Amino acid sequence: MALSTKKSAAAGQVQKKKKITDANLLLIITIAIFLIMYIGAMIFLGGGFLNAQNLFNILMQQSALIITACGMSLVMITGGIDISVGGVVALVCMSCAVSLDYMNWNVPMSILLALGIGLAYGIVQGFLVAYLEIQPFIISLAGMFFARGMTTIVHTEPFNVQNEAFTALKNTRIIVPGMGNVNRLGNYIDAYINIGVIVALVIVIGLFVMLRWTKLGRSFYAVGGNSQSALMLGINVRRTKFIAHLMCSVLAGIAGYVYFLYVGSGSASHASGMEMDAIASSIIGGTLLTGGVGNIIGTFVGVLSLSTIQNIVSSVGLDEAWWTGITVAAMLCLFLVIQSVITSRKRD
Amino acid sequence: MQKTNTNKKSVGQMLKNLTRKQIFIPIVALLLLALFNLIMDPSFYQIKFGYNSAGNPVLSGYIITILDNGSELAILAIGMTLVTAATGGQDISVGAAIAIAGSVILRVLCGTEARPAELQAPIIVAFLVACVVSMLFGAFNGILVAQFKIQPMVATLILYTAGRNIAAWINQNQLPIVSDATFGYFGGMIPGIPIPTPVFIAIACIVITALALKFTNLGLYTQSVGINESSSRLNGLNPKFIKFITFVILGLCVAVVGLIKVSRLSTINYSVIAKDIEMDAILAVALGGNALSGGKFNMPASIMGAYTIQFLTTTLYKFKVASEALPAYKAVVVIILVVMSAPIVKERLASLGKKLRAHNAKEVG
Amino acid sequence: MKEKSVLEMRGICKYFPGVRALHKVDFTLCEGEIHALMGENGAGKSTLIKVLTGVYEKDEGEIFLKGLDKPAVIHSPQDAQNLGISTVYxxxxxxxxxxxxxxxxxxxxxxxGQKWKKMNRDADKILKSLGIPxxxxxxxxxxxxxxxxxxAIARAVDMECKVLILDEPTSSxxxxxxxKLFGLMRDLKAKGVGIIFVTHFLDQVYEVCDKITVLRDGQLVGEYEIENLPRVQLVAKMLGKELDDMSEIRDESPVYHGADESEYVIEAEGLQSDAGIKPFNFHIKKGEVNGFAGLLGSGRSECVRAIFGADHVTAGSVKVKGKKVKISxxxxxxxxxxxxxxxxxxxxxxxxxxxxxxxxxxxxxxLRGFFRPYSKAEANKIAEEYIKLLDIKTASTDTPIKSLSGGNQQKVILARWLLTHPDYLILDEPTRGIDVGTKVEIQKLVLKLASEGMSVTFISSETDEMLRTCSRLIIMRDRKVVGEISGNELTQNSIMSTIAGGDIK
Known part of the structure; x- marks a missing residue:
């Protein structure tokens, strides 16, 4: 005992300096990798990477993924997983497309439909996971296949939406002042983004605030960190898990509409593999699979990293499609192993 | 079950014993499907004998189709059952791994040519190379799960993401076509034998598995590790190695399925080959009444589960359900199964049953 | 309820499948007192606490709290918190x-909403006042x-509770x-909070507590004022032996079957594992039965686990029959x-x-290896033989072990190890939580095995059991070997005084 006195006194001294926590460490690694990649691309590849519009293009392409990845992070922070999100996105696209073009619904109603699908998914999956304690992976795997199957049942052939109000909304460009560039002819071209990007950014900020500064957000972390302790601390663990799955599915519904706004069509093959991209982004962004650790900003950077890799891979001439998949998987593998090492070190 | 009390005690007891048997679930599911088909259209069970365009004898009919197409699933179910038992998780990369195995076989057979006039290597060599490659990928998954303690489904997500891309990369995204007729025997028929070869391959795999389970301790070790890892370690087992080895075995199963799959078409489509087969393989294990959280397993029940799923698939096809819509129906089956087998639901049902029985007793008394 | 009591538990019963964890336990806590809850492992301390804090639902009995007319309803930790019961586990x-x-x-x-700034300020204030770095x-x-x-303690203290439960808070x-913690406890006591203190450190009990309630085998042994219960008596009450009848037991002491002086079956030197035990030496002869004695958490299991290679061995060497071996x-x-x-x-x-x-x-x-499985018939024959030998009560050899009673499960595990025909058998608490009849059977079996030449290490929380079986005891305290008693010195008193440490009377 006398021995340990000295030791912990020394430990007390160390604690005065703020130690970098595991969560922060993962986040820092992610941001560093992203910056190195992007700046490296600017220096060595130049071209499009020097324009702000390149970044905006990434954002526009990936706004739906950003939203689903945020939802995924929420669930993963509570220790769950939801792989139905890609399917929900496809289902929302197809349902909204059919509702607009074949049933003559107006745009607000189609938005409500998207939200409704997300909500229904969330309630069912959340209930099964939180209150019946079924493995979330199995439930959402079934959910994914259900959504994919339903998509073709709703409408088999892919088609482009003709609805005018919708196309107007789809083509709305929001000019970002001061970020434009001068093209070869010497004309100034404004940089722009679309509505999807705005929605995605609002969601990112909203969720960041929620996770950081609301009691609900903190109880997500508590439940994921140690659900037994969370129960002892007086948190309703089941309800918290339910809310996480509900939010994830509703976000998938929103993402579905954002995706729909970007592509303007319904197809059964839309957003294929998006769930895996969302999980990969979350993991790369520093969300721990075991729950309790994660950060929305990290997830956001994770999505950007993923698409930057894809951009780089295609601009260095490795334009064969498979390299993207392989690099993403390699990066995912790297991060999983880092996480495993960090968590096992903590256990010892 | 709760209703067969008092006066029908012996019948109830018999039924109870029967329902306790694990294989009961897939058999009942199979019987229900069979009954459904019998009522809807008895011609479902017709088996015709005829000759194909090449003049070879063939048996045809839905039952043959089920046995033929169910082969891959049955073989995969073997490996998936072992992985599930030992690790309490599932491998979702099998579809992608099959694409890799198939691609490797074609690469070895065709070399760099797209349509070689003759095979560049014997088929057996191609198959053995595919086995090695598949087992290496299995080992990769196994290391992630056993050594790095990553949840199986997430660890195999890596190969799931990369697998089809690797498959495409192996053949530089070309689609080689094997023209040699003997290569088609593995997925089709050997001239003179009217039953599709995959049926025999599946039977061979099942027999080998049965022998392995009988003459080695594979079953005891995997179950023991899956049920209680700590206790298994104290009994001298090496849980990490056992988890690892189940993934390698699954890799072997994947190679066999890869051979059948590419042989059926004599070529490959990287994004479509064995698509969603992981879902079916997991479903087969679940339908066999095996706990997806690991532990005790029943291999015959899993295999029976695989054929039941094929039965369901073929039935749905027969009723003109589009292949893209199939997953929706299967998903409903999965949800019902997992909800029914969830411990909480079981507990609730049991207590409900008790209450009902108490209520009945009161009324009778 | 009595005038000064803040908490009364009356006739609390709690059953788990096959086990009676608590049986008609009464417990009373007064305002401004520190009340030690003592008992060996499995005595029901933690079950009682978990019933009180809503982790478990009690099967029978009532809980009264000061200021409530009706019995308190506690279904979850949240309920307990709201009623002013806070707990440090x-x-x-x-x-x-x-x-x-x-x-x-x-x-x-x-x-x-949550006022984060205020919360952080408040927290800092409390941390400072308690001197938590x-x-x-x-x-x-x-x-x-x-x-x-x-x-965790700060959280519990800040909740302005009426009852504070400290469940072995000092082990780390x-x-x-x-x-510092004791200072805090005394402050709270002065403010009228009732504190339940669970610990296995006897020094601490005598330093800070006012009363002691002792549980054993899920039942109440009694409630004592601290000054009326000397240390040795406390140990005696926990272990279930009154001082009076302690001297008689030695009669049954085993015959010493030791073979040649030189023939050590196991010798360990400076053995240490990552489970946090101090290096220890150990040896056992052929046909000898020895034991590790010490209270729960004293490190007795960790010692044998190190010998068996169950924990990661960090230092020391082991010799088996004189030959140095590596057991990892x-x-x-x-x-x-x-x-x-x-x-x-x-x-x-x-x-x-x-x-x-x-x-x-x-x-x-x-041990036989992967490729040499027993056939089902062989396995059945072996199983039946041992079921008969150890009188295991099971419907068939096919019954899942989890549906057997605790004692029979233990016999199955014993059978498992006897089947390997070991030279050295380690039994770590083989009799915990099983009925008296089986306990005696196992003790007899140990002596029989030893007479046949097997070396046995026997660990038990019940000292008389150890006295009956062991010819030499290694005493542990605070994860350290503090003594060794053998031969005629082996008595309840000597063991207890060595376990308790310090002065006896």
């Missing part, structure tokens, strides 16, 4: 990924275990921190003829879903 039940302040305040307030905004996982425990604290994992030990029946039957012993047959043959099967 032995294992830290905080969330390591939240900040210190969040851990102190989460789950306590209603409504959606942590900052409110620091992540809990970056604090040492001791600080985390102090944070050093002397200074313990002193259980299979190594098994190959050298060592068998280990683990302390926690559920976690480390049984393979629940497997049949009795498979559970019996498991270890021997692993």
């Amino acid at each position: 032995q294992e830290i039940t905080l969330c390591p990924n939240l900040t210190v302040a969040e851990n102190m305040y989460i789950g306590r307030t209603k409504g959606v 942590a900052e409110a905004t620091q992540q809990l996982s970056s604090c040492s275990i001791a600080v985390q425990q102090m944070v 604290l050093d002397d200074n921190e313990v002193e 994992k259980p299979i190594d030990a098994m190959k050298h003829g060592i068998a280990y029946l683990p302390e926690d039957r559920k976690v480390d012993g049984i393979v629940g879903d497997l049949s009795v047959r498979d559970n019996i043959i498991l270890a021997q099967q692993v």
